[in-house]
Amino acid sequence: MVQVVLELPEELVNSLKRIYPGLATEALVRKVLEDYLSKVSQKQVVQDEALSSIQRLLRSATDTINTYSSLLTELRDRLVEVREVLDELSSKLDELPSKITVQQVPAEAVQERVRERVTAIEILKKQKIIYEADIAKKIRNRDAFFDRLEREGAVVLSLRDQRVAVDEEFWTQFVSKVESLTTDRDSEIAKVLDKQEVSLLKKMSESAIAYFDRSRRKWVIKA
Secondary structure, three states: OOOOOOOOOHHHHHHHHHHOOOOOHHHHHHHHHHHHHHHHHHHHHHHHHHHHHHHHHHHHHHHHHHHHHHHHHHHHHHHHHHHHHHHHHHHHHHHHHHHOOOOOOOHHHHHHHHHHHHHHHHHHHHHOEEEHHHHOOOOOOHHHHHHHHHHOOOEEEEOOOOEEEEOHHHHHHHHHHHHHOOOOOHHHHHHHOOHHHHHHHHHHHHOOOEEEEOOOOEEEEOO
16 A cells, blocks of 8 residues: 655645544545545546537538438439430420421401401491390300400490390480480380380390489489
8 A cells, every 4th residue: 555645734634624524634635535536537427428429419410411412412413414404405496496387377367357356246237236145155255255346336235134235326326215205104115216225225224224213204324
Protein backbone atom coordinates (compact mmCIF):
# COMPACT_ATOMS: atom_id res chain seq x y z
CA MET A 1 0.00 0.00 0.00
CA VAL A 2 1.28 3.46 -0.89
CA GLN A 3 1.25 5.95 1.94
CA VAL A 4 0.49 9.55 1.00
CA VAL A 5 1.15 12.42 3.34
CA LEU A 6 -1.00 15.54 2.90
CA GLU A 7 -0.44 18.87 4.57
CA LEU A 8 -3.78 20.64 4.89
CA PRO A 9 -4.53 24.00 6.50
CA GLU A 10 -6.28 23.69 9.81
CA GLU A 11 -9.16 25.84 8.59
CA LEU A 12 -9.78 23.46 5.67
CA VAL A 13 -9.72 20.44 7.98
CA ASN A 14 -12.21 22.10 10.32
CA SER A 15 -14.50 22.92 7.37
CA LEU A 16 -14.39 19.32 6.18
CA LYS A 17 -15.21 18.06 9.67
CA ARG A 18 -18.32 20.22 9.67
CA ILE A 19 -19.35 18.64 6.38
CA TYR A 20 -18.52 15.11 7.52
CA PRO A 21 -18.99 15.20 11.30
CA GLY A 22 -17.83 12.30 13.42
CA LEU A 23 -14.98 11.21 11.12
CA ALA A 24 -11.37 11.09 12.19
CA THR A 25 -8.91 13.15 10.19
CA GLU A 26 -7.58 10.17 8.23
CA ALA A 27 -11.08 8.87 7.48
CA LEU A 28 -12.16 12.38 6.59
CA VAL A 29 -9.43 12.77 3.97
CA ARG A 30 -10.21 9.34 2.56
CA LYS A 31 -13.92 10.26 2.29
CA VAL A 32 -13.15 13.51 0.46
CA LEU A 33 -10.88 11.70 -2.02
CA GLU A 34 -13.45 8.96 -2.63
CA ASP A 35 -16.22 11.50 -3.28
CA TYR A 36 -14.02 13.45 -5.67
CA LEU A 37 -12.96 10.37 -7.61
CA SER A 38 -16.60 9.24 -7.77
CA LYS A 39 -17.65 12.58 -9.28
CA VAL A 40 -14.79 12.44 -11.79
CA SER A 41 -15.85 8.95 -12.78
CA GLN A 42 -19.51 10.00 -13.20
CA LYS A 43 -18.44 12.99 -15.32
CA GLN A 44 -16.47 10.69 -17.57
CA VAL A 45 -19.51 8.42 -17.96
CA VAL A 46 -21.66 11.41 -18.96
CA GLN A 47 -19.03 12.54 -21.45
CA ASP A 48 -18.83 9.06 -22.94
CA GLU A 49 -22.62 8.87 -23.30
CA ALA A 50 -22.77 12.34 -24.88
CA LEU A 51 -20.04 11.40 -27.33
CA SER A 52 -21.87 8.19 -28.19
CA SER A 53 -25.13 10.12 -28.81
CA ILE A 54 -23.35 12.63 -31.04
CA GLN A 55 -21.80 9.81 -33.05
CA ARG A 56 -25.24 8.19 -33.52
CA LEU A 57 -26.71 11.50 -34.69
CA LEU A 58 -23.86 11.98 -37.14
CA ARG A 59 -24.38 8.49 -38.56
CA SER A 60 -28.14 9.14 -38.91
CA ALA A 61 -27.51 12.50 -40.61
CA THR A 62 -25.02 10.88 -42.98
CA ASP A 63 -27.53 8.16 -43.89
CA THR A 64 -30.21 10.79 -44.55
CA ILE A 65 -27.89 12.86 -46.73
CA ASN A 66 -26.92 9.78 -48.69
CA THR A 67 -30.60 8.92 -49.23
CA TYR A 68 -31.46 12.42 -50.51
CA SER A 69 -28.33 12.44 -52.62
CA SER A 70 -29.52 9.24 -54.28
CA LEU A 71 -32.98 10.72 -54.86
CA LEU A 72 -31.51 13.89 -56.35
CA THR A 73 -29.36 11.83 -58.67
CA GLU A 74 -32.42 9.86 -59.79
CA LEU A 75 -34.42 13.07 -60.27
CA ARG A 76 -31.64 14.56 -62.35
CA ASP A 77 -31.62 11.48 -64.57
CA ARG A 78 -35.41 11.70 -65.00
CA LEU A 79 -35.16 15.38 -65.94
CA VAL A 80 -32.59 14.54 -68.55
CA GLU A 81 -34.98 11.93 -69.99
CA VAL A 82 -37.86 14.45 -70.01
CA ARG A 83 -35.66 16.99 -71.77
CA GLU A 84 -34.79 14.44 -74.43
CA VAL A 85 -38.49 13.63 -74.97
CA LEU A 86 -39.37 17.34 -75.24
CA ASP A 87 -36.59 17.89 -77.75
CA GLU A 88 -37.90 14.99 -79.79
CA LEU A 89 -41.47 16.33 -79.70
CA SER A 90 -40.26 19.80 -80.67
CA SER A 91 -38.44 18.32 -83.63
CA LYS A 92 -41.57 16.47 -84.75
CA LEU A 93 -43.72 19.60 -84.36
CA ASP A 94 -41.29 21.51 -86.58
CA GLU A 95 -41.85 18.88 -89.25
CA LEU A 96 -45.67 19.05 -89.06
CA PRO A 97 -46.22 22.15 -91.27
CA SER A 98 -44.63 20.40 -94.21
CA LYS A 99 -46.93 17.39 -93.73
CA ILE A 100 -50.20 19.24 -93.18
CA THR A 101 -52.34 19.92 -96.23
CA VAL A 102 -54.48 23.03 -96.08
CA GLN A 103 -58.14 22.19 -96.56
CA GLN A 104 -59.88 24.84 -98.63
CA VAL A 105 -63.51 25.47 -97.85
CA PRO A 106 -65.42 25.71 -101.12
CA ALA A 107 -66.96 29.09 -101.80
CA GLU A 108 -70.28 27.35 -102.33
CA ALA A 109 -70.19 26.02 -98.75
CA VAL A 110 -69.46 29.48 -97.38
CA GLN A 111 -72.29 30.95 -99.39
CA GLU A 112 -74.58 28.16 -98.21
CA ARG A 113 -73.82 28.99 -94.58
CA VAL A 114 -74.52 32.66 -95.22
CA ARG A 115 -77.72 31.70 -97.00
CA GLU A 116 -78.79 29.60 -93.99
CA ARG A 117 -78.30 32.55 -91.65
CA VAL A 118 -80.29 34.80 -93.97
CA THR A 119 -82.97 32.16 -94.37
CA ALA A 120 -83.85 32.23 -90.67
CA ILE A 121 -84.60 35.94 -90.73
CA GLU A 122 -86.31 35.65 -94.11
CA ILE A 123 -88.63 32.96 -92.78
CA LEU A 124 -89.46 35.20 -89.84
CA LYS A 125 -90.28 38.08 -92.18
CA LYS A 126 -92.71 35.81 -94.01
CA GLN A 127 -94.25 34.17 -90.94
CA LYS A 128 -94.09 37.33 -88.77
CA ILE A 129 -93.96 35.19 -85.60
CA ILE A 130 -91.97 32.05 -84.71
CA TYR A 131 -92.84 30.23 -81.47
CA GLU A 132 -90.21 28.03 -79.84
CA ALA A 133 -92.70 25.18 -79.46
CA ASP A 134 -93.11 25.05 -83.25
CA ILE A 135 -89.40 24.52 -83.91
CA ALA A 136 -88.46 22.41 -80.88
CA LYS A 137 -88.22 19.20 -82.91
CA LYS A 138 -86.45 20.82 -85.86
CA ILE A 139 -83.72 22.90 -84.23
CA ARG A 140 -81.47 21.43 -81.55
CA ASN A 141 -79.62 24.59 -80.45
CA ARG A 142 -82.56 26.92 -80.00
CA ASP A 143 -80.60 29.33 -77.82
CA ALA A 144 -78.28 30.08 -80.72
CA PHE A 145 -81.26 30.30 -83.10
CA PHE A 146 -83.06 32.99 -81.09
CA ASP A 147 -79.83 34.83 -80.29
CA ARG A 148 -79.06 35.00 -84.01
CA LEU A 149 -82.53 36.31 -84.86
CA GLU A 150 -82.24 38.94 -82.14
CA ARG A 151 -78.86 40.08 -83.47
CA GLU A 152 -80.40 40.42 -86.93
CA GLY A 153 -83.13 42.73 -85.68
CA ALA A 154 -85.95 40.47 -84.55
CA VAL A 155 -87.81 41.07 -81.29
CA VAL A 156 -87.44 38.08 -78.96
CA LEU A 157 -89.86 37.72 -76.04
CA SER A 158 -89.54 35.30 -73.12
CA LEU A 159 -93.04 34.01 -72.47
CA ARG A 160 -94.09 31.91 -69.52
CA ASP A 161 -93.36 28.57 -71.20
CA GLN A 162 -91.37 29.42 -74.31
CA ARG A 163 -89.67 32.10 -76.37
CA VAL A 164 -91.11 33.83 -79.40
CA ALA A 165 -89.40 35.78 -82.17
CA VAL A 166 -91.34 38.60 -83.85
CA ASP A 167 -90.48 40.39 -87.06
CA GLU A 168 -89.42 43.95 -86.22
CA GLU A 169 -91.78 45.66 -88.66
CA PHE A 170 -94.68 43.44 -87.63
CA TRP A 171 -93.92 44.16 -83.96
CA THR A 172 -94.04 47.93 -84.48
CA GLN A 173 -97.44 47.69 -86.13
CA PHE A 174 -98.68 45.25 -83.48
CA VAL A 175 -97.68 47.54 -80.59
CA SER A 176 -99.34 50.50 -82.29
CA LYS A 177 -102.59 48.56 -82.69
CA VAL A 178 -102.58 47.27 -79.10
CA GLU A 179 -101.95 50.73 -77.68
CA SER A 180 -104.96 52.03 -79.63
CA LEU A 181 -107.28 49.58 -77.87
CA THR A 182 -109.46 50.94 -75.08
CA THR A 183 -111.00 47.64 -74.01
CA ASP A 184 -110.02 44.12 -73.01
CA ARG A 185 -113.14 42.49 -74.44
CA ASP A 186 -112.20 39.74 -76.90
CA SER A 187 -114.91 40.70 -79.37
CA GLU A 188 -113.67 44.30 -79.55
CA ILE A 189 -110.01 43.26 -79.71
CA ALA A 190 -110.77 40.93 -82.65
CA LYS A 191 -112.05 43.92 -84.62
CA VAL A 192 -108.63 45.60 -84.46
CA LEU A 193 -106.20 42.67 -84.38
CA ASP A 194 -106.00 39.70 -86.72
CA LYS A 195 -105.89 36.11 -85.41
CA GLN A 196 -102.10 36.01 -85.26
CA GLU A 197 -101.95 39.26 -83.32
CA VAL A 198 -104.77 38.21 -80.97
CA SER A 199 -102.92 34.98 -80.18
CA LEU A 200 -99.69 36.86 -79.49
CA LEU A 201 -101.44 39.38 -77.22
CA LYS A 202 -103.12 36.55 -75.30
CA LYS A 203 -99.80 34.75 -74.71
CA MET A 204 -98.14 38.00 -73.65
CA SER A 205 -101.01 38.68 -71.25
CA GLU A 206 -100.69 35.18 -69.75
CA SER A 207 -96.98 35.85 -69.23
CA ALA A 208 -97.59 39.29 -67.65
CA ILE A 209 -95.75 41.00 -70.48
CA ALA A 210 -98.93 42.84 -71.49
CA TYR A 211 -101.90 43.85 -69.35
CA PHE A 212 -104.94 46.12 -69.56
CA ASP A 213 -104.84 49.12 -67.19
CA ARG A 214 -108.50 49.65 -66.32
CA SER A 215 -107.91 52.98 -64.62
CA ARG A 216 -106.47 54.42 -67.80
CA ARG A 217 -108.42 52.10 -70.10
CA LYS A 218 -105.25 51.31 -71.96
CA TRP A 219 -103.08 48.29 -72.78
CA VAL A 220 -99.55 48.36 -71.39
CA ILE A 221 -96.72 46.33 -72.96
CA LYS A 222 -93.64 45.78 -70.77
CA ALA A 223 -91.46 44.10 -73.39
